[in-house]
Amino acid sequence: MSLLALVRSAIRHKGLFGPGAHILVAVSGGPDSVCLLHILYLLKDQWDLGLKVAHFEHGLRGQESLDDARFVEHLSQDLGLEFYIGHGDVRGLAHRRGMGTEEAARVLRYEFLERIRADTKSTHIATAHTADDQAEEVLLRLIRGAGLSGLKGIPWIRGRIVRPILGITRCQVLEYLAANNISYVTDRSNTERTYMRNRVRIELLPLLARDFNLAIVRTINRTAGLLAEDHQLLEDMAEMAYHESLLSPHRGNGLALSVEKIRGFPGPIRRRIYRIALMKMGLFNGRIGSKHLSGLDRLVMGSKAPCASYRLSGALVSRRYRELFISRGTEQEETPDPDDREIIEVSGPGSWPAPCGKGHIEIRVVSAPDESVFQVKKEAPISLWLNPDAVRFPLYLRTRRPGERFWPLGAPKAFKLKRFLISRKVPRRTRDSLPLLTNGREVLAVLGVEIGHPYRLLRSSQKALLVRWTSNNYCI
Numbered sequence: 001m002s003l004l005a006l007v008r009s010a011i012r013h014k015g016l017f018g019p020g021a022h023i024l025v026a027v028s029g030g031p032d033s034v035c036l037l038h039i040l041y042l043l044k045d046q047w048d049l050g051l052k053v054a055h056f057e058h059g060l061r062g063q064e065s066l067d068d069a070r071f072v073e074h075l076s077q078d079l080g081l082e083f084y085i086g087h088g089d090v091r092g093l094a095h096r097r098g099m100g101t102e103e104a105a106r107v108l109r110y111e112f113l114e115r116i117r118a119d120t121k122s123t124h125i126a127t128a129h130t131a132d133d134q135a136e137e138v139l140l141r142l143i144r145g146a147g148l149s150g151l152k153g154i155p156w157i158r159g160r161i162v163r164p165i166l167g168i169t170r171c172q173v174l175e176y177l178a179a180n181n182i183s184y185v186t187d188r189s190n191t192e193r194t195y196m197r198n199r200v201r202i203e204l205l206p207l208l209a210r211d212f213n214l215a216i217v218r219t220i221n222r223t224a225g226l227l228a229e230d231h232q233l234l235e236d237m238a239e240m241a242y243h244e245s246l247l248s249p250h251r252g253n254g255l256a257l258s259v260e261k262i263r264g265f266p267g268p269i270r271r272r273i274y275r276i277a278l279m280k281m282g283l284f285n286g287r288i289g290s291k292h293l294s295g296l297d298r299l300v301m302g303s304k305a306p307c308a309s310y311r312l313s314g315a316l317v318s319r320r321y322r323e324l325f326i327s328r329g330t331e332q333e334e335t336p337d338p339d340d341r342e343i344i345e346v347s348g349p350g351s352w353p354a355p356c357g358k359g360h361i362e363i364r365v366v367s368a369p370d371e372s373v374f375q376v377k378k379e380a381p382i383s384l385w386l387n388p389d390a391v392r393f394p395l396y397l398r399t400r401r402p403g404e405r406f407w408p409l410g411a412p413k414a415f416k417l418k419r420f421l422i423s424r425k426v427p428r429r430t431r432d433s434l435p436l437l438t439n440g441r442e443v444l445a446v447l448g449v450e451i452g453h454p455y456r457l458l459r460s461s462q463k464a465l466l467v468r469w470t471s472n473n474y475c476i
Contacts (some may be wrong), residue, residue, distance in 0.1 A: 024052050025051060026125060029184060029187075032130050052081060066193065066419040133154065135217045169217055205217065256325050259344075263301065270297055271276055311343045315328060346397060347394050384467045385466060387464070417446070434449070
């Protein structure tokens with residue numbers, strides 16, 4: 001079957017678009033996008049397609065970038081197609097948003113394409129991702145760590161974006177261009193090993209093909225396709241589960257879900273319910289990841305803490321017995337947690353989940369202990385004793401922040417928490433997940449290590465606040 005027939009079959013089978021579609025084709029000038037443009041041009045009269053060409057000049061390669069833009073412009077003129085060009089400050093955006101150059105380029109490119117699509121009233125944007133791009137993307141996500149939603153790879157359709165040659169390998173593309181004597185340009189930055197994606201393309205995929213599976217690109221694409229089907233099934237199930245769990249719909253500042261209903265679903269569905277809820281409120285942003293969804297799941301599934309809160313970027317999730325409330329976080333609420341780390345609100349004595357899933361923490365008011373509690377012990381304490389008269393609820397359980405200070409018991413003053421942990425020989429690998437009990441301003445206790453001097457139990461105290469940390473899989 002010819003390449004044209006393969007692409008035509010994929011368009012129909014995947015339902016990318018039909019006759020009469022108006023398509024904005026994203027063309028970089030490289031072999032993949034030039035091949036895509038020529039294939040769609042051959043289908044233009046058969047399917048009554050309206051084609052326009054868009055090129056985004058990233059401004060990263062100086063004169064070479066400008067030459068590529070001119071090549072695409074001339075190609076468009078030769079085919080009698082309207083041409084649109086965009087320019088952007090990729091490095092400036094990367095600096096402002098703290099993102100990588102590749103990510104910043106992608107953001108600006110898609111913003112430009114969507115703007116031109118709307119201006120030209122095009123129905124679709126066609127991009128030239130191939131089967132090789134799919135294999136590279138899946139491997140990258142696997143290396144960086146991804147769940148099912150990541151390992152399903154690049155979709156054939158995403159909104160108005162379609163990818164007609166996603167089932168075609170780069171080798172097929174190059175053979176087609178050579179056979180039809182079609183020119184294209186080469187981006188030299190694609191050979192730079194600075195970028196991990198290039199190393200996957202240049203080193204890893206050839207290694208896998210040579211030493212493990214000659215058809216590795218096809219194999220990864222087939223696996224991604226199967227995972228995409230599984231992912232969609234779970235998404236559909238989660239959408240139904242979300243509506244079953246919904247107590248009150250999104251009105252203004254928040255929504256409420258049934259803890260009991262959510263608990264009746266398996267973990268993969270529960271985590272999707274939280275994501276759907278956040279998305280419904282427009283709160284699911286790039287700073288919320290799998291660790292945050294797992295944190296919400298601990299909030300729901302933990303029987304030890306019927307009342308607790310978890311703060312996310314722009315959102316506050318609170319459990320109050322049988323209900324889970326998701327609301328927009330205020331600026332004041334977001335300030336204590338700039339790194340989006342898990343914060344568990346402790347409203348009073350009780351049992352609470354420890355941050356990072358490290359067991360649970362019991363807090364009780366008890367009679368003052370005997371004199372032995374004031375004796376210095378060499379081993380790390382399981383229980384810590386605080387002066388209840390010096391403590392005001394609510395308190396917060398979280399992990400440490402950069403530059404944080406702590407006043408250890410018996411010390412003349414506060415100093416950096418990092419220095420204290422080093423002095424107590426707490427291993428570096430455990431410092432970032434060690435639970436802290438705070439009041440929002442000061443650290444009252446480093447659980448399993450020490451209490452803060454201002455909150456120490458006095459010999460005259462009649463009562464004591466017992467803080468006990470229990471963890472089966474964690475040690476200092």
